[in-house]
Amino acid sequence: MGQRDQAGDWGQRMAPSLEEIEALALDAYAQLPPEFRALSGEIRFHIADFPEDEVVKAMNLESPFDILGLFEGRPVAEMAVGATGEFPNRILLYRRPILDYWAEHEETLSALVSHVLIHEIGHHFGLSDDDMEALEAEAD
Numbered sequence: 001m002g003q004r005d006q007a008g009d010w011g012q013r014m015a016p017s018l019e020e021i022e023a024l025a026l027d028a029y030a031q032l033p034p035e036f037r038a039l040s041g042e043i044r045f046h047i048a049d050f051p052e053d054e055v056v057k058a059m060n061l062e063s064p065f066d067i068l069g070l071f072e073g074r075p076v077a078e079m080a081v082g083a084t085g086e087f088p089n090r091i092l093l094y095r096r097p098i099l100d101y102w103a104e105h106e107e108t109l110s111a112l113v114s115h116v117l118i119h120e121i122g123h124h125f126g127l128s129d130d131d132m133e134a135l136e137a138e139a140d
Helices: 018-031 034-040 053-058 076-080 095-104 109-124 129-139
Strands: 043-048 069-072 089-094
Touching (some): 018 095, 018 109, 043 109, 089 095, 089 109, 109 129
Parallel strands (some): 043 089
Antiparallel strands (some): 069 089
């Protein structure tokens, strides 16, 4: 069971902003081993309230709440072959779906943002969802 914040006045708090979610993501990234961050290369982080309509449609999602994060770009393994006119790789985190998931589960917001970020970095390294599920199962 998650630990409850007994120190704060929840009656006066607002939902975390885009900037606050970004700060959690940047902190999670900074906590990764330096060697891992170095292997990640150039990667940008972007926080949005929801995925764009094109993403929802392309991924056949029933709702924009069905996705917490997204990797856009080419996996690191494919970067040996140069390409011109590409944007840097980017990891998007979606604030509202993350907050919705957080409200329904016993997990800290920081741990959830970290999990989503690391999952999307896994895609950056070319891992599929099935690959990551197998790794997580092995770790448990």
